[in-house]
Amino acid sequence: MSLRKHQTRAYWRDPTKEDLFREAFGLPDDEQPLGEVHAMLAMSGEDEAYSGKLYLSTSFLTFTSLDRRSCRLTLPLATIRRVEKLAPGQDGTAVGAFALALTLFHGLRIILQLNSLRPTNDAFCANLRIRLKASLPLMKALKPFANTFFSEYFLAPERDGAAAGDDEGRTKKKKDDEAVGELISFGDEKDKGKGREVDADEPWTTEWGTESGFHIGLGMTFKFPGDPRKLRERSKMKLWKSFLTQYGRNLTLIRYPSFTRLVLVGLPNRLRGEIWELTCGSMFLRLHNPGVYAQILRDHEGRRSASTDDIEKDLHRSLPEYPAYQDTKGIDTMRRVLTAYAWSNPALGYCQAMNLVAASFLIYMSEEQCFWCLTVLCDRLLPGYYSPSMYGTVLDQRVFEHLVQRCLPFLHEHFVRADIQLSVASLPWFLSLYISSMPMVFAFRIIDCFFLMGPKVLFQVGLAILKLNGPELLGTTDDGAFINVLKAYFATLGDSAYPNSHDPKQRQITKFQELFVVAFREFSIITDDTIASERKRFRAEVLVSIETFAKRTAIRNLASTGRLDKTQLGLAYDHFQLAVLRMRDLEREQALKAGAGANGGGSRSRAGSTASPRASPTSQTPVSPSLLGEDDARPPKEETRPEDRIDRNAFGGFLADVATWARDEKIVRNGLLEHVERKAVDHKLVDKVFAKWDREGKGSVSFQDIVYGLDGVLFNDLMQNVAWLFSIYDSDGDGYLSKDEILQVSEALLYIFRNEPGDRYLGSVSNLIQNLFEFAESTKPDPNALPSSANTAPPPAASAEVDDQDRPFLSLATFRMCILADALLEDFFDSDLTASWRLEVLVPEEKPKPQTIAGGWWSGIVNAVVTDENKERFNRLADEVGKRLDIQTVEQRPSIGKLDAAAAAIEPTARDSLFSTSTSRNKPTSAAARRASETPSNPLSAAAMRMPAYPSAPPPADMGDNPWADAQSPHAGASGGGAAGGVHDIDVQALAQQAMQRPQFAVDVAAPEGEGEGDEPYGGEADDGLLGQVDAMLQADEAAGQPQPQ
Incomplete structure (x- = not known):
């Protein structure tokens, strides 16, 4: 579903048949229609009668006349004291009619003559009997409640x-x-x-x-x-x-x-x-x-x-x-x-x-x-x-x-x-x-x-x-x-x-x-x-006007925009909003499912939103003096309207939209028809990225966090990309990776390359794993060696328990050296990883076109037919037809797409050892030798090894100008349109x-x-x-x- 569709649903939802029923009679949102029959209503002892429809819901019996204005009734079932079936001709009913007499709480007697088919009438009366029994507990509270009028x-x-x-x-x-x-x-x-x-x-x-x-x-x-x-x-x-x-x-x-x-x-x-x-x-x-x-x-x-x-x-x-x-x-x-x-x-x-x-x-x-x-x-x-x-x-x-x-x-x-x-x-x-x-x-x-x-x-x-x-x-x-x-x-x-x-x-x-x-x-x-x-x-x-203003306001309020320009900030906001709206839709659906079995007519939920927090009246604590206006104390202020944030599940969808390797894309062809199916693929790498971008540790990320995170990946070169992946898995931030973290890095690379054709990426990752562990074992201090001087001291983060397999012992410099030893991985970190982050346009800007009468009529028909829902239905139909005719083909689209079929068919070469044959694992390593291994003189890492361990932090707010800050703020909630037709921007707050x-x-x-x-x-x-x-x-x-x- 597109961003505009999600935004439209967030503001306006087309009412369902049940919603229209509840609105027509002013019923609570948890009322569900259970049946309807054609009926005639009259007061006992009066000749005037009205034909219309009689409806039964969870807790109400309602009636409206055919003209929808002459007679209306909204009757809680708890107010019905007696129901009796009338004999033909009794109380003015027609001979052979199916009639009921209702005696109400205030003594009124209503005659209902049901005019539908006999099975429909019987089913309606059976449901009425069931709902009347369910309303018995409410009858006890009816008299005290009626006394409030x-x-x-x-x-x-x-x-x-x-x-x-x-x-x-x-x-x-x-x-x-x-x-x-x-x-x-x-x-x-x-x-x-x-x-x-x-x-x-x-x-x-x-x-x-x-x-x-x-x-x-x-x-x-x-x-x-x-x-x-x-x-x-x-x-x-x-x-x-x-x-x-x-x-x-x-x-x-x-x-x-x-x-x-x-x-x-x-x-x-x-x-x-x-x-x-x-x-x-x-x-x-x-x-x-x-x-x-x-x-x-x-x-x-x-x-x-x-x-x-x-x-x-x-x-x-x-x-x-x-x-x-x-x-x-x-x-x-x-x-x-x-x-x-x-x-x-x-x-x-x-x-x-x-x-x-x-x-x-x-x-x-x-x-x-x-x-x-x-x-x-x-x-x-x-x-x-x-x-x-x-x-x-x-x-x-x-x-x-x-x-x-x-x-x-x-x-x-x-x-x-x-x-x-x-x-x-x-x-x-x-x-x-x-x-x-x-x-x-x-x-x-x-x-x-x-x-x-x-x-x-x-x-x-x-x-x-x-x-x-x-x-x-x-x-x-x-x-x-x-x-x-x-x-x-x-x-x-x-x-x-x-x-x-x-x-x-x-x-x-x-x-x-x-x-x-x-x-x-x-x-x-x-x-x-x-x-x-x-x-x-x-x-x-109106939606475009309101959302455009909301976007400009959110971007102007950012503490820092990093290196993102105006266009990139707008696209990032669109993707973030799409994730927020998806999360709210999911929460709403879960709340409705949870409430469907729990609602018994006693709770209220808002139309088009999740149920509001209504506490049950159990506590008898007196009302707060501050609410009664008698307490001048100023308690700490709580934020009842928090900023928009997305949780881990919503972040997975967001990452799938902006990173090609976080999703699976299938090209489905059914003859001459073709469409692309996208699906987010979860992995521990997504967890790591989420934890890295959650700077405040709240278990959710804000738009400012998203901007900081994108600033750290959209502009990286070779060394910065290597450092970014290293920092993602260096959870304790000590500058070293343990064995388990090395394995997690390799699993992340296999996850990123899962959709690439051939085995070249798989072979490169396999060689990388062997090189990482070989160097890790070779640089591991000998437990029998005596630290005779400061030069033979273990790495700074090493603990006294030198045989601890989880202790950090792989530095960023070594990790870079192992990555740069493979040409395919070097190319990936040099350009492919940065290119995999793509901020796609979700809402194309279309200039308004003047429409003639015929053009407006035709465009209205096209817009009514060509909708996202209809496209999805048509694609599903085409898929079914393609499967039945055996003409459907499904092609997995690569996440990186760097290798063509010929290059992917080349077998991966055997790895070359990064170390000379004279390297001995049992020989104690001197400090000078360790420094030489960490700062080798080969061209692969001469200047690179001197780079910092982590990408530079985003610039503070005062170091970069917000590209949206100088833009003139439009009126809040401006209603769309221009000068044509006399439409003005509306300053709602003023x-x-x-x-x-x-x-x-x-x-x-x-x-x-x-x-x-x-x-x-x-x-x-x-x-x-x-x-x-x-x-x-x-x-x-x-x-x-x-x-x-x-």
């Missing part, structure tokens, strides 16, 4: 009894209402609840756990943004109470058509966090991971990292106008959430603008709810938005620019002519979910729809903003004027869209209502499929900083307690007409036949 408290039987007139229930309700604060009352109760300070007896919590009441956000203590009267909280709560009573709540809620309408109107403050949990699916993650959030805080108490330092810098810049974040309680709450997420996902850690999103969520959600919601947001809804390179944000900005060009061509042409960079304004919109740009009360309305409908909402709203401000934007000439027009518009979103109209109803329409109508009606053509196809279209362009500078809006100021409780509707509308603002929009959508994904 506000809807459970809101619809409690005691409160219903109070509304019916029961005195005891009325007293209980009044007491609870006073504790909760400004809970909306719907009975004949006329006293208003009074807000007060929170104490330990409150029936809610803003932290975690199942024993402290329902979970709610900081708004319960510090008030929710906006005026409850203008937001019509009372009317919304009435409508939601009716819906939740009829169609279930929290875990058992059924999304009937009115659910979408209620969300579009705007969620009530106290239900917003719960509905966000439901629509994005984080509710189910929290159900399957009880206590994990608190366990992460306990496990990382007192620990510090680069991410936690960045979090501390941004804590006081997160919605500073909101009262909760002017108080230590709000700051500590946000610190814990962001810290827990940074530790749970160290590969991502913390990114700018994440604090702004978390601060907004915490207004309506508890810490634990916010943690899991943030997990779903970063992993599934907006992947890559909050990564170090922000590749997801860059890609979506490229998509948004193209959608502007397609839907608003006049504006796009004006932006190109005036050189206005659209991303200056739009990137903070997407990165902060519009929180940084518009009043919170309106941004939360957009987030309501975002969790319900998906990321397409961000694009639809963005296009609507540009369209509504089109005339003013056409008059702008630079980025500053462009931003000022949008700022003025956002500041008046609550004003009337038609202030001069004579129609009172038209004057009541606000600019924000107009924005919603334009976004969801006029831009309904922007669907999830549109966004997915546009992302796939531009991701190659725009992320801009998202932090959020203006303050008067409409976000919370109203004093006690206000907003009146029953007067805002703007003169009655409660019955509250949903009228979205009916026309939905009817137009239905008439156009556009699907509205949930």
Whole structure:
């Protein structure tokens, strides 16, 4: 697989059928579909029924109607209390139908009529029975978990009894209402609840756990943004109470058509966090991971990292106008959430603008709810938005620019002519979910729809903003004027869209209502499929830009580049990255295999990545005071985002890519077709090279280590290559080789020459072994000799035990002399070894070519067909055909390739002794004679013997200029493209900083307690007409036949 293919898979993975199933229903990543049937769903006692598909997974029963919008159900199997098969015609079922009645946790009764073939229905019911038994342990924890939802408290039987007139229930309700604060009352109760300070007896919590009441956000203590009267909280709560009573709540809620309408109107403050949990699916993650959030805080108490330092810098810049974040309680709450997420996902850690999103969520959600919601947001809804390179944000900005060009061509042409960079304004919109740009009360309305409908909402709203401000934007000439027009518009979103109209109803329409109508009606053509196809279209362009910047940054940050030039450094980086990506793919596959048998529905893993380290909640250690903001101690900082390194296995693949002798290459011919198969071949020599290049002894090598290692082999001459091989096997660095090390050297040479034709290299290595051992025996000191003087002393590294066979006794000078005695080995070390190190081009640079309509269409077809996977499939098919027809030939390609067939056929000559016949092994050798043997006067080693024992160390950083250091740094995460089409480089980090500078809006100021409780509707509308603002929009959508994904 090519480097670009590996990089693409590292950023974006095409979803499988199972992934699409999980995303459609917001299920955890370990859920596996087990079966599906055609079915019809209806509520017991109601005539309205919906046809669709019923799915069964590991822990859930899900349903979606045929139009994929009218009715949806995501039901944990643990919430099913009873399953019964209905008789034909019972409860309105058709005669002869296969029907089931499900009684749920909250008392709802659902009728499911299975319309598939009888064997399919029987198999589905058998699997359902098995999974229901497997869900029994979770049923015990269901009631405490359900008590963490506000809807459970809101619809409690005691409160219903109070509304019916029961005195005891009325007293209980009044007491609870006073504790909760400004809970909306719907009975004949006329006293208003009074807000007060929170104490330990409150029936809610803003932290975690199942024993402290329902979970709610900081708004319960510090008030929710906006005026409850203008937001019509009372009317919304009435409508939601009716819906939740009829169609279930929290875990058992059924999304009937009115659910979408209620969300579009705007969620009530106290239900917003719960509905966000439901629509994005984080509710189910929290159900399957009880206590994990608190366990992460306990496990990382007192620990510090680069991410936690960045979090501390941004804590006081997160919605500073909101009262909760002017108080230590709000700051500590946000610190814990962001810290827990940074530790749970160290590969991502913390990114700018994440604090702004978390601060907004915490207004309506508890810490634990916010943690899991943030997990779903970063992993599934907006992947890559909050990564170090922000590749997801860059890609979506490229998509948004193209959608502007397609839907608003006049504006796009004006932006190109005036050189206005659209991303200056739009990137903070997407990165902060519009929180940084518009009043919170309106941004939360957009987030309501975002969790319900998906990321397409961000694009639809963005296009609507540009369209509504089109005339003013056409008059702008630079980025500053462009931003000022949008700022003025956002500041008046609550004003009337038609202030001069004579129609009172038209004057009541606000600019924000107009924005919603334009976004969801006029831009309904922007669907999830549109966004997915546009992302796939531009991701190659964005990938090249991001990876080019990452390469330049990595090379500029090198402490030393040695003698490698700019091109060689780029190629070395490409090969290193390929090894890193291969290693990650292997780790991911191993993790998936290990998790396939271990996952029982209780663990969570990230899509497209290995399972994140989630500890099981066993320890009851209290949460760290440092995480609670009470400890000023500064523990040592840990690095949560370590540099890229490759282990020994990955290094073997890297070495096979850059050294011809570390791989086997076979040329496979099937008639007229030919392809080359490469395979890495492991050996102890690879271990030695890895240990030599691992300068820090960490068991892995970094890119800097790779540069140092390549600098020591790419520029060597004869003597330096001999010294390099000697140093590889001189493990103790004493300048001598022992007998075992000599044997290992010979084995390494045989490994290098294994694919060479003939026996000449084999004969040369055989002669070398004999020469090495002959000289080693001849220079071995006589144990009977008496060291009469310093001249007869043994070699420096010799031990007192002179008969130790492993003691060092072969020096580099002697090793050189033996190598140079063979002409073939001399040629190999002189040029062939250096030439065997080849940094091949993995990513050829192709200049963009202008494409015509026909050319773009044809190239699209070619690119879709001619892929790496298709090439591999075709080669496998050709191999099978070649084997069956007996026309396949396989040729082993030599690693060195120095000898042709004629030269390889020459028999190796017998070795010549390096010593005279008068040499006596038993005669003691004098120091002068030993020096003469180590420094012979023959031409083979006259000057060579005076060279140092090891290659010179790489030059320090200050001695050589980094060839990449002078290059101007492009913008971080630049989105590809050029001036054509109005595409600009995107300075992601600068725009992320801009998202932090959020203006303050008067409409976000919370109203004093006690206000907003009146029953007067805002703007003169009655409660019955509250949903009228979205009916026309939905009817137009239905008439156009556009699907509205949930």
